[in-house]
Amino acid sequence: MAKKANGEGSVQKYYQNGVFKGWRGRISVGYNDKGEIKRKTFYGKTKQEVLKKMTEYQYKQNIGQLPADDKITLAEWFRTWLFEFRKHDLKPSSFERYESIYRIYIADTPVGNTRLAELRASHIQNHFNNLLENGKSASVVHNVYKFLNTCLNEAVKQGYIPVNYCQSVKLPKLTKSNDEDSKGIVAFTLEEQTKFLKMLRGHKHETAITLTLGTGLRLGEMLALKWSDIDFTNNTLHVSRSIKWVTFISNDGKRQCKLIEQTPKTNSSIRAIPIPENIAAKLKQHRKKQLEVKMKNREFYNDNDYLFCDKFGNPLDTKKIPRAFKTVLKKAGIRDMKFHSLRHTYATRLFEVGVPIKTVQALLGHTDITTTMNIYTHVMPEQMDMAADKINALFGQ
Template sequence: MNDYKNKSAAGLLSSDDKITLQQWFKTWLYEYRVNDLRPSSLEKYNGIYNNYIKNSEIGVIKLKDLSTSNLQAYYNVLMSKHKKSPNVIKTINKTIKCCLNQAVKETYILFNCSNNVILPKLASKKEVEIFTVEEQQQFIRSLDNHRHRVLFILVFATGLRLGEVTALKWHDINFEKNELSVKRTFKRVTILGKTEGNKTEIIEQPPKTEHSKRTIPIPSNVIIELKKHRKNQLAEKLKNKLIYVDNDLVFPNEIGEPTDPRNLDRSYARALKNAGISHKKFHALRHTYATRLFEADVPLKTVQELLGHSDISITANIYTHVMPKQKIAAVEKINSLFAL
């Protein structure tokens, strides 16, 4: 009783001892976070709620009764019985941690029990997929008359993400300075609650992070390709002038609307097959760009800025496959000092 009185006087008692984790999670997501999350992030968190919180073993537990052992047991079952990966478990716990941090601030609970969970070790990362120089040249040669030829070439030459290249507009390209600016991205997301059945839409949103807003030089040969592409686009615009919507997009569909990232990914897969090259994810174009930069001895910091990574360690960790060659080359530069 004395403990209860002390906590009450200090404002440390839960203001609602009946609220469950799933009730609080939904409140946290749609009352606290709905205005500061990108639509794609809101969709991701809503997916976590529907798949792992709502009516789950932990979701029905009252916040005041939720413990580290509850979470630990739930994660263990997800891994052993449902074969969820360590990365999925880490994502779930990270989201719950943010949710419970707010519950602590609101004094629904005294501490965040997710802080003490022991998470499974993440599997070692697979080596990134890249095109060899021969494959890159073979792929480009196979793209004659392909609708997305210049798009693929531009990604090879600038490392743009799929959503960034589809959202690129002509006024983002400076033909005098041979450079482009990344200012927005397209993504197909579920617009929650907007339509019956939560249908998907292609939306424009800010780049992934502040560092993703960047200016990238364009090789002069690719500038020539872009100018040719612009002429071809003008001809297409005239051909479809009655239904064409001019959004100033560099790579729209046939009537000027945003190119659906899903359709572009399918088109890319077919182009790879036609070129006789084993399948690689679209992101391999971006990885190839970075790898070619490292092979040309471009400094790590410069590559980080060109890719739009928020931290130089991200760049270093992703491209460890290039680092051994770079280290050997660096050591060879001081080799002459030891010719005694």
């Protein structure tokens, strides 16, 4: 039998307590301080799976994608996974969120400094318990778990660890009191809406704010609208993109903020929304004024086709209109609320006039109807009372 070359490794059946568990392979990955050969172990359900892991590991090690020894910590692996495996398949905004989880909750923490080969469920459980004890919500812990679990799944795939111990921890229960999706749902009352619209008249951003209130658009969706998205014949608009400030992070840690245009997070966000006739009329007036500004600044105008832009055609800063909204609120003497409350108000008005929840879901661009129901449960009791009144009328004299 031919002798195996150095580093080629071996693969054999793997037993635990006399029970067949799968296949195990080992390759040499260098030498320790004493000059002894160091080996790395890979596990899999089949021999072919183990061989594939070994081959992939050696390839990535040869091109410098993976550390050459088993001293890699969880934080080091998380960063390698993030910048080498995920950076190019994530949207910039998603990558920024992943990186913030790494930077805030993994890097420079006891669990992050634990060697990946020595990591156990107890380390992760202790980390989650500490987060809760230091005031972090159950939602935050669930979010960290989601990213860490995906990261460790890849570590198993790459042969770093035989088991993803993240899947063995106990997570805190999410309830309505700590579920972030159920917080901060504030909408105009009918009286407040009337006062607000009256105070908004003649404001520089009247059309943009009124359109948001009349269509339930998210801020980024509204700012990304182009005239090609507007159908004045049928009074509808088409949502297919959004605008957002994103921090681009290079491998050496340098950060640069850019305003980018990107596709929506889910297919459900791509949708058509009817425009109320009076708002469609405002849009036509707005377009007329915009063309005048364009002609005045034609020498420097960037024709990006945006509905709402500065005098040179560039997209508006995402903070500009929310600030204007807050100013109008204050002048109208209305309680403080976020710009996103316009979207909540739109949904609330739909429920109040009896629009079916499935239609509301489609108009808001929610993927799951449960999301719509969870967010707008404050409107449901009124709808139930209305339904009861209608049923009661069927049994009248």
